Amino acid sequence: MNAVDDIVAGLRACIPRLGLGSDVSDLRRLTGGASQQTWRFVATGPAGQRPLILRLEGMRKRAGDTESGIETEARLLRFVEPLGVPVPRVYHVLEAEDGLGRGYIMECVEGETLPKKIFQREDFAEARAGLARQCGEVLARIHRAPTGELGFLRSTSAQEELELEEAAYRRRGMRRPVFELAFRWLRHRVPRRSAPPALVHGDFRNGNLMIGPDGLRAVLDWELVHLGDPMEDLGWLCVNSWRFGRSHLPVGGFGTREELYAGYESQGLTVDREATAFWEVFGTLRWGLICQRMAEAFISGEDPTVERAAIGRRSSETEIDLLMLIDPRLRS
Amino acid sequence: MQQHPDITQLLEVVTAFLRSEIMPNVDGARAFHARVAANALDIVRREVEQLRAFPAQERERLLALPGLAGEGDSPGAEVLYERLCDALAEGRLNETDTVVMDFLWELSLHQLAVDQPKYSGYAEGLRAWDAIRGD
Numbered sequence A: 001m002n003a004v005d006d007i008v009a010g011l012r013a014c015i016p017r018l019g020l021g022s023d024v025s026d027l028r029r030l031t032g033g034a035s036q037q038t039w040r041f042v043a044t045g046p047a048g049q050r051p052l053i054l055r056l057e058g059m060r061k062r063a064g065d066t067e068s069g070i071e072t073e074a075r076l077l078r079f080v081e082p083l084g085v086p087v088p089r090v091y092h093v094l095e096a097e098d099g100l101g102r103g104y105i106m107e108c109v110e111g112e113t114l115p116k117k118i119f120q121r122e123d124f125a126e127a128r129a130g131l132a133r134q135c136g137e138v139l140a141r142i143h144r145a146p147t148g149e150l151g152f153l154r155s156t157s158a159q160e161e162l163e164l165e166e167a168a169y170r171r172r173g174m175r176r177p178v179f180e181l182a183f184r185w186l187r188h189r190v191p192r193r194s195a196p197p198a199l200v201h202g203d204f205r206n207g208n209l210m211i212g213p214d215g216l217r218a219v220l221d222w223e224l225v226h227l228g229d230p231m232e233d234l235g236w237l238c239v240n241s242w243r244f245g246r247s248h249l250p251v252g253g254f255g256t257r258e259e260l261y262a263g264y265e266s267q268g269l270t271v272d273r274e275a276t277a278f279w280e281v282f283g284t285l286r287w288g289l290i291c292q293r294m295a296e297a298f299i300s301g302e303d304p305t306v307e308r309a310a311i312g313r314r315s316s317e318t319e320i321d322l323l324m325l326i327d328p329r330l331r332s
Numbered sequence B: 001m002q003q004h005p006d007i008t009q010l011l012e013v014v015t016a017f018l019r020s021e022i023m024p025n026v027d028g029a030r031a032f033h034a035r036v037a038a039n040a041l042d043i044v045r046r047e048v049e050q051l052r053a054f055p056a057q058e059r060e061r062l063l064a065l066p067g068l069a070g071e072g073d074s075p076g077a078e079v080l081y082e083r084l085c086d087a088l089a090e091g092r093l094n095e096t097d098t099v100v101m102d103f104l105w106e107l108s109l110h111q112l113a114v115d116q117p118k119y120s121g122y123a124e125g126l127r128a129w130d131a132i133r134g135d
Helices: A004-017 A070-083 A115-120 A122-143 A158-172 A177-187 A231-237 A257-265 A273-299 A306-326 B007-025 B028-053 B057-063 B077-090 B098-115 B120-134
Strands: A023-032 A036-045 A048-057 A090-093 A103-107 A198-200 A209-212 A215-219 A226-228
Touching: A004 A023, A004 A036, A004 A048, A048 A070, A070 A090, A070 A103, A070 A122, A115 A122, A122 A198, A122 A209, A122 A215, A122 A231, A122 A257, A158 A177, A158 A273, A177 A273, A177 A306, A177 B077, A177 B098, A231 A257, A231 A273, A273 A306, A306 B028, A306 B098, A306 B120, B007 B028, B028 B098, B057 B077, B057 B098, B098 B120
Parallel strands: none
Antiparallel strands: A023 A036, A036 A048, A048 A103, A090 A103, A198 A226, A209 A215
16 A cells, blocks of 8 residues: 555545546655655645645554554654644544545645754754754643553553663663663663653654744654653653764753753753753663664564665664763763 | 785775665665665675674684683683673663773673664763773
8 A cells, every 4th residue: 555656646636526626746755764654746726736645554564562552652642743843734634435544644744854953054043052952942841741541552661661672672682881881871861750751752862853034833743642751751852862063062962951941941841950860871771772773673584685684783873972971981 | 814805895886786786776665775786785894894803803802701600611702792791781881880880891892883883872982981991
């Protein structure tokens, strides 16, 4: 069900029914992971042309995936929008009769997600200056969301996340001394359970943030959303891998921790600095483990592409980042 | 016996072929994968060069770490790495052991020099490592 023609046919049947237009054109694939695909298309109607996004569940779903499922993602987008979190508006969650598989149709928010463009575009200067603070404000709005109706989400804690990652690492059997050091370091610094668990985006970082000249326009990729320690999002946003060479600006290469924390605390929530330090080390290790996991998919023959093979060699980037964070001699 | 062209020369010519002949003449996704393939061959070339430059040094460095090998015990590098991993996992060796941390810094910088020398963290790591050694 991935051929372009099949998707166009499905959309032509469904778009008029939804009142979004009378015809469909210009379908092209934006991204295609193993678990999700993103397509852009244009719906044409009496009111003119409207670009839209189709999110589809991919072919493969791996056992033990912590992704929350595509309907959950759509449900979450609808849930957080009225809370002041910038997200694309969801127009339709696909049903069996749509014949397109599982997924949803949403607004196409224009802007940049590529870090290099975000760093360099001159018309983004003002947006950049306020971005770290804005990220703090938006994260606080996510974290203070009422969780009473979110029982369908995976609920977890720092302790459980660490155990999950370590168990997967041990199963894989690709031991690295620096990763062993980091796991032990983390085990001794697990933040106490924040009570009750908050709504956590799970992948709030440079690359998943849609930026325009006016600032943060949309928070994308809610695949890893869960209930847990909100400091996870703050730590993950500061992982060196997302600074893309601009290490002096720890928040995604565009801002300072002080700006991020000020934005967060302006919304009436408090930043636990020790917990964010834990989550930054955890996030750095996690990226190294993700690289290993992709390499494993190559080695097992599941995904025998040159891209998968090469990414395995990126684990060593995170080793240096971990030593920078852990070696006490750099802190004296 | 040294063969000619040697490994480095063969890798260089194939990498150059990918970059100058293939990449400009294929579509977007294939060009991307050709670039990834050329980068992977760069890793191979750097690893081969490094193996030539640092023969067998690894095992001696591991043997110098505390508690990894007993009297009359002569394990290979693989076994020593396993023991180092166990010691770090259990905390018998940790971030306060400067001789262990020095080894991990050198090991990681070495590996990154092969894998991704253009990663921004590599230059930073080198600076940090210089600062540590300067103390």
